[in-house]
Amino acid sequence: MKNLTRRHLLHCVAALGLVGSRAWAITEAEFDGFSIQTLSDGKLVLPMDFLIPESVSRDEVNDILTSAGLDGDSYDSPLNLTLMRRGEDLILFDAGSGPDFMPSAGKLSEALDAVGISADQITHVVFTHAHPDHIWGVLDDFDEPLFSNARHLINRVERDYWMAPATMESIDPSRQSFVAGARRRIETLGDRLETFEDGDEVASGIKAILTPGHTPGHTSFDLAGKAFVAGDVVTTPHLGFQRPWLPSGSDQNPEKGAETRQKVLNQLAESGSVIIGYHLPDGGIGKVIRDGDAFVFRADQD
Ligand SMILES: [Zn+2]
Structure with missing residues (x-):
């Protein structure tokens, strides 16, 4: 990473005549041959049991929650979409929530x-x-594809999971709306939605790596060996890094999710590659630093 800065784009917002609406925090990183920005889609407000499943006792994590100031019934989870600029390409990882989720x-x-x-x-x-929070934003207010000139790509395993008739019956009842919502987007995209396999290059130098557990076909992307779009492999800067082996209530298969999380964090700590996390703080771009058996997320690391 040559240069990583965070700038609050108040001046840009002002230039667009949107004064008073919002100050957008955009985080950027420059690499040889490409740049990335994370764009905020807002935030989710989630119940604490989304962080801590029933199988984990509060006592086990109280020290971390207290030091992170998480003592209420809910917590805020940021939403960072990754925009990669390379030559003529404007590559967006995930599409945000759209108007109907939260x-x-x-x-x-x-x-x-x-x-x-x-x-x-x-x-x-x-x-x-x-x-x-990753796919619902792909349609506009008229239920048409929002990114009208883009290729759309998803892991075949992930598409097949949401489209399979058995998924509606097997998924936790609280997530049945996720199934209906995903199906509607996948069906509306139709032939516009291409699939790829684990290990494929979805575009030159962008390698798909299956990172299952959060969902069956959850996929991360290695950008030329320099940056890693982790998606939801790790969804919090506290529990996910400091107790990566604990199951997370946000993962559909918590055991598999914990296994994937430890493997990915180990690899990133080893390689020094930049991590971009969809739900990580401060724009979600940083480094994974090893800390004994655990890890620390450090934003803005050169
Ligand atoms: Zn998410």
Whole structure:
């Protein structure tokens, strides 16, 4: 990483005549041959049991929750979409929540305005998985594909999982709306949605790596060996890094999720590659630092 800065784009928002609406925090990193920005889609407000499943006792994690200031019934989870700029390519990883999931989310179009990009300029939309906060934003207010000129790509395993008739019966009842929502987007995209396999290059130098557990076909992306779009492999800067072996309530298969999380964090600590986490703080771009058996997320590390 040559240069990583965070800038609050108040001046940019002001230039667009949106004064008073919002100050967009956009985080950027420059690499040889490409740059990345994370664009905020707002945030999710989630119940604490989404963080801590029943199988984990509060006592086991109280020290971490207390030091992170998490003593209420809910917590805020940021939403960072990754935009990769390379030559003519404008590659967006995930599509945000759209207007229908949560009032605090679905702000991507404002973030795109703030960086001067319109949805029809995006060349690729690459999905990590098909949860609401990652795929519901792919349709506009008229239920048409928002990114009208983009190729759309998803892991075949992930698409097949959400489309399989058995999924509606086997998924936790609280997530049945996720199934209906994913199916509607996948069906509406139709032939526009291409699939790839684990290990494929979805575009030159962008390698898909199956990282299952959060969902069956959850996929991360290695950007030329320099940056790693982790998606939801690790969803919190506290429990996920400091107790990566604990099951997370956000993972559909918590044991598999914990296994994947430890493997990925080990690899990133080893390689020094930059991590971009969809739900990590401060724009979600940083480094994974080993700390004994655990890890620390450090934003803005050169
Ligand atoms: Zn997510």
